[in-house]
Amino acid sequence: MKRFLPKSGKRRAAGARAALGYRAAMREPSDVLIIGAGHNGLACAYYLARAGLKVTVLERRHLVGGAAVTEEFAPGFRNSTASYTVSLLNPKVIADMDLHRHGLKVVLRKVDNFLPTLGPEHLLAGRGGLTRREIARHSARDAEAYDGYARSLEAVVAMLRQWILRAPPNAGGGLADVLAALRLGAGVRGLDAEQRRDLLDYFTKSAGDILDRWFETDIVKALFGFDAVVGNYASPYTPGSAYVLLHHLFGEAAGVPGAWGHAIGGMGAITQAMAKACREQGVEIVLDSPVDEILVERGRAAGAVAGGTAYRARAVAANVNPRTLFADLLPADSIPAEVSRRMAGWSAESATFRMNVALSGLPRFTSLPEPGDHLTAGIIIGPSLGYMDRAYCSARTGPWSAEPIVEMLIPSTLDDSLAPPGAHVASLFCQHFPYEVEGGWDARVDEAADHIIAHVDRYAPGFKASVVGRLALSPWHLEQRFGIPRGDIFHGKMGLDQLFSARPMLGHADYRMPLPGLYLCGSGAHPGGGVTGAPGHNAAQAILKDRRKWRRGA
Numbered sequence: 001m002k003r004f005l006p007k008s009g010k011r012r013a014a015g016a017r018a019a020l021g022y023r024a025a026m027r028e029p030s031d032v033l034i035i036g037a038g039h040n041g042l043a044c045a046y047y048l049a050r051a052g053l054k055v056t057v058l059e060r061r062h063l064v065g066g067a068a069v070t071e072e073f074a075p076g077f078r079n080s081t082a083s084y085t086v087s088l089l090n091p092k093v094i095a096d097m098d099l100h101r102h103g104l105k106v107v108l109r110k111v112d113n114f115l116p117t118l119g120p121e122h123l124l125a126g127r128g129g130l131t132r133r134e135i136a137r138h139s140a141r142d143a144e145a146y147d148g149y150a151r152s153l154e155a156v157v158a159m160l161r162q163w164i165l166r167a168p169p170n171a172g173g174g175l176a177d178v179l180a181a182l183r184l185g186a187g188v189r190g191l192d193a194e195q196r197r198d199l200l201d202y203f204t205k206s207a208g209d210i211l212d213r214w215f216e217t218d219i220v221k222a223l224f225g226f227d228a229v230v231g232n233y234a235s236p237y238t239p240g241s242a243y244v245l246l247h248h249l250f251g252e253a254a255g256v257p258g259a260w261g262h263a264i265g266g267m268g269a270i271t272q273a274m275a276k277a278c279r280e281q282g283v284e285i286v287l288d289s290p291v292d293e294i295l296v297e298r299g300r301a302a303g304a305v306a307g308g309t310a311y312r313a314r315a316v317a318a319n320v321n322p323r324t325l326f327a328d329l330l331p332a333d334s335i336p337a338e339v340s341r342r343m344a345g346w347s348a349e350s351a352t353f354r355m356n357v358a359l360s361g362l363p364r365f366t367s368l369p370e371p372g373d374h375l376t377a378g379i380i381i382g383p384s385l386g387y388m389d390r391a392y393c394s395a396r397t398g399p400w401s402a403e404p405i406v407e408m409l410i411p412s413t414l415d416d417s418l419a420p421p422g423a424h425v426a427s428l429f430c431q432h433f434p435y436e437v438e439g440g441w442d443a444r445v446d447e448a449a450d451h452i453i454a455h456v457d458r459y460a461p462g463f464k465a466s467v468v469g470r471l472a473l474s475p476w477h478l479e480q481r482f483g484i485p486r487g488d489i490f491h492g493k494m495g496l497d498q499l500f501s502a503r504p505m506l507g508h509a510d511y512r513m514p515l516p517g518l519y520l521c522g523s524g525a526h527p528g529g530g531v532t533g534a535p536g537h538n539a540a541q542a543i544l545k546d547r548r549k550w551r552r553g554a
C-alpha cells in the first residue's frame with residue numbers, strides 16, 4: 001500500500017546533508033520555525049509572536065488548519081472535512097487570540113444528542129433538564145442514577161481540566177517537575193475518598209464496566225458510552241476506554257460546559273480566524289511547503305528544509321505527529337537510538353471513516369420522523385453498548401464493522417452558508433474501519449461508503465435517495481490528505497501508555513524533544529487530540545521559558 005510518509009527508512013545522516021547542496025536561502029533566520037499550520041501550530045505561533053519572536057510556519061497543504069478545515073466537496077456544498085464539531089477549544093486560547101474579533105462564531109446545537117433505533121424508541125439529550133427527562137421516560141431508576149453519575153464525572157473532569165493548559169510532571173525532570181508533581185498530588189488530595197476511587201476507575205476501567213454499574217437501560221448507557229469509542233479503535237468494554245470518554249467532556253461551547261457546538265462556516269472558520277490572529281502578530285505562514293527534513297547543526301535543531309529551501313531558525317516546533325517527526329523528519333543519527341526504537345512503537349490507529357454527504361433534503365428517522373430540533377443534534381446510530389461491542393468485534397475480523405457506529409451531524413440546520421437553499425450537508429463519522437484492509441482502501445472506499453449509507457438508510461428510510469454528492473475518506477485517505485499516520489485522529493492513541501507524562505514518551509512530556517532546540521506542539525503532546533489549542537499553547541510556554549538559553553546558543 002502506498003503511504004503518505006514518503007521517506008520512511010530513507011533518512012539521511014545529519015552529516016550527509018551538506019553534500020546535497022540545499023538552496024542557500026537568503027532569508028533572515030526566524031527565532032522559531034513551526035512545521036505544520038494545524039490549529040496547534042497556529043496557536044503556538046501566535047503566543048510566540050505575541051511575545052516578540054519572529055515566527056515562520058511551513059505548511060504542506062494549500063490551506064491552513066490541518067484537520068480543522070472547511071472545503072467544498074460537491075458543487076455548491078461546503079463542510080468541515082475532518083473534525084466537525086467544537087467543544088474542546090480552550091476558552092483561554094479563544095480569548096487570547098481574540099478569535100471572535102477575527103470572525104469566529106460558535107452556536108450551540110438546539111438538542112445535544114439524538115439516538116434513534118430501528119423502532120419507535122429513541123433518546124434525546126440536551127440542556128434545561130432534557131437529558132434527565134428523557135432518561136426518566138425510559139427508567140425512573142436511571143434518572144435517579146444520572147444525578148450521581150453526573151456528580152462523579154464533574155469532580156474528576158474539574159480536576160483534570162486544571163491540567164489542560166499545563167505541562168504534566170515530567171519523569172526525571174528538575175525542580176519544575178517536582179513542583180508539578182506536588183500540584184498534581186494536591187489536586188488529588190482535594191478529592192474525597194469516593195472521588196479518588198472514581199478517578200482511578202476512569203483511568204483504568206472500561207467505560208462499559210462503569211456504565212453498567214450506574215444504569216440499567218441500553219440506550220442510556222449508549223448515550224454516555226459513545227464518547228468512549230470515538231476515534232478509539234476499541235470496544236466500550238476495553239479497559240482504558242473510560243479515559244477516552246472523559247477526554248470528550250473537558251470542553252465547552254459558547255460558554256456552556258460540556259456542550260458541543262458548531263462554528264459558523266465549519267471548523268475551517270476556527271483556523272482561518274487563528275491565521276488572521278497570527279498574521280496580525282507578524283507570523284509568516286508559507287503554504288504548499290512540505291518539510292522534508294529538520295536541519296541539525298552542532299547537535300541542535302537549526303531549521304528545516306522544504307522543497308530544497310533551507311529555513312533557518314533558533315528553535316523548531318513540530319506540529320506534525322510524533323511518528324512523522326521521529327521516523328521521517330529527523331536525520332537518522334540526530335537522536336538516541338533508544339528514542340527512535342521507542343517511537344517506532346508509537347501506537348496510532350483510530351479506524352474511523354469520515355464522509356461528507358450533500359443532501360437534497362433532511363432525513364426522516366423512523367423513530368422521530370418529523371423535522372425538528374433533534375436534527376441539529378449529534379445523531380448517534382449505536383443504540384446499546386452491546387451494539388458498539390459487536391461493531392468492534394466484527395471490524396477485528398474484517399473488513400470493517402458489519403453494523404457500524406455512525407455519528408451524523410447536519411450543520412446546515414444551524415448554518416445556511418454551507419449548502420444551497422433547501423439542500424443540506426451532513427458529516428458522517430463512522431467507527432470502526434481499520435487502516436489495513438484487504439485489497440487496499442483506494443479500491444474499496446466506495447464499497448465502504450455504500451455500506452454506511454445503506455446502514456443509515458435502515459434508520460432513516462429515503463436517506464440513500466437524498467444523497468446527491470459525497471466525499472468519502474477512509475483511514476488511508478485521511479492519512480494521505482492530512483498527513484496523520486494510519487488516520488489516527490488524535491496523533492496517536494489516547495491509551496494509558498500514551499497519556500499525560502507519557503505523551504509522547506516519559507521524560508519528554510514537557511514539549512521538549514530529545515534534541516536541543518526541538519519542541520512538539522501538536523496533539524501528540526499532552527493533553528492530546530481534539531481541537532483544543534492546548535498543546536500549541538503549552539509548547540509556546542516551554543519555548544518562551546527556554547529562549548534565553550537558546551539565544552545564547554545553549
Ligand SMILES: Cc1cc2nc3c(=O)[nH]c(=O)nc-3n(C[C@H](O)[C@H](O)[C@H](O)COP(=O)(O)OP(=O)(O)OC[C@H]3O[C@@H](n4cnc5c(N)ncnc54)[C@H](O)[C@@H]3O)c2cc1C
Pocket residue numbers: 035036037038039040041058059060061064065066067068081082083084085086087088089289290291292319320321324352354478482483484487488489490491521522523524528529530531532
Ligand atoms: C476525521 C476526524 C474527525 C475529528 N473530529 C473531531 C471533532 O469533531 N472535534 C474535535 O475537537 N476534534 C476532532 N478531531 C481531532 C482533531 O481534529 C485533531 O486532534 C486536531 O485537529 C489536531 O490538530 P493539530 O494542530 O495538533 O494537528 P493537525 O491538524 O494534524 O495539523 C498538523 C499540520 O501539519 C501539516 N504537516 C504534516 N506534515 C507536514 C510536513 N512534512 N511539512 C509541513 N507541514 C506538515 C499538516 O498538513 C497539518 O496542517 C477529528 C480528527 C479527524 C481526523
